[in-house]
Structure formats: structure tokens, C-alpha cells
Amino acid sequence: MSQPGKRAVPNDLxxxxxxxxxxxxxxxxxxxEAEGLIQSWRTPANHRRYDRRxxxxxxxxxxxxxxxxxxxxxxxxxxxxPKGAAVRKQDWADVSALWRDEIDQRxxxxxxxxxxxxxCMGCGCLSLENCPLYNQGDALGRQGPGPQRxxxxxxxxxxxxx
Ligand code: FES
Numbered sequence: 001m002s003q004p005g006k007r008a009v010p011n012d013l014x015x016x017x018x019x020x021x022x023x024x025x026x027x028x029x030x031x032x033e034a035e036g037l038i039q040s041w042r043t044p045a046n047h048r049r050y051d052r053r054x055x056x057x058x059x060x061x062x063x064x065x066x067x068x069x070x071x072x073x074x075x076x077x078x079x080x081x082p083k084g085a086a087v088r089k090q091d092w093a094d095v096s097a098l099w100r101d102e103i104d105q106r107x108x109x110x111x112x113x114x115x116x117x118x119x120c121m122g123c124g125c126l127s128l129e130n131c132p133l134y135n136q137g138d139a140l141g142r143q144g145p146g147p148q149r150x151x152x153x154x155x156x157x158x159x160x161x162x
Contacts, residue, residue: 022058056087
């Protein structure tokens, strides 16, 4: 979000300088800004400027993306930090601790999938009954064919409207 009327600071960065320093495309900065992840301000000539502290926010976003953390979660975390303030070492430590659990869960899931893939290697059946990757934990499939939750008299069937 822009901050119209902010006093010019010589160390503030143009969008091109910011993009080069952050290692991202200008369009990426515009996208992050539109998503409320970073902010800029405008000069009297309507040129976009970034406080160089925004570089740390871009670094956090890039690291999160490399870890597969959705932007919505990144925004949630960046929103906890004061706007316009630098991301401090302790902020980053707190954020990375929160993401650690999620990354551990993803790793566990990927390990399970890898182990199941070993079972499927060279098979190619993609069987609904037997393939653990294609139809994981198909509890309803054991009750028979068809839309089990929609059959009359079945548990969990949606109630009919009057
Ligand atoms: S492809 Fe045959 S069991 Fe998965």
C-alpha cells in the first residue's frame, strides 16, 4: 500500500533498485504490494519508492515460497509485524518456529507418499481398490459401489429439505 505524502528519504529505493536488490521482477513487487505484503510510497512526481526495510519482508516472502508456505499464511504473519518496521531477527525466529511444524507435517506426508510410491513403481494399475496413492484410505469404498453418503437410509446422508 502506498503512503502518499511521505517525506523523501535518500536511501529509499526505486522499484527497479528494489527488484535488483531483492532478486525479483518488478511485476513481482507490484504483486506483493497489491496483496498487501509490502508497501511503497509515492514521490510528488508520483514515482514509487520503497523503504529499504521492505527488502527483509521480500526475503521472508521468498523463503516462505521456497518452502511451499501459501501467501495467505505469509500475509497473516507479516500482518503481525508493525507496518514500515524492519523484520527483526527475533521476528524471523518466531515466524520460522511457527512454520517448522507445518514443514514437519509436509515432510511426513511426503515420506508416506514416497513409501507408497515404492509400492506403485512399475505397477501402473491405479486401481481404486488397491492403489494407495490413487485412492488413499477409501473407507466408503468398503461399503460398496456408488455414492454411499447419498443413498437413502445411509448414515451421514444429507437431510431432505421440506
Ligand atoms: S499403481 Fe498399482 S498399486 Fe498403485
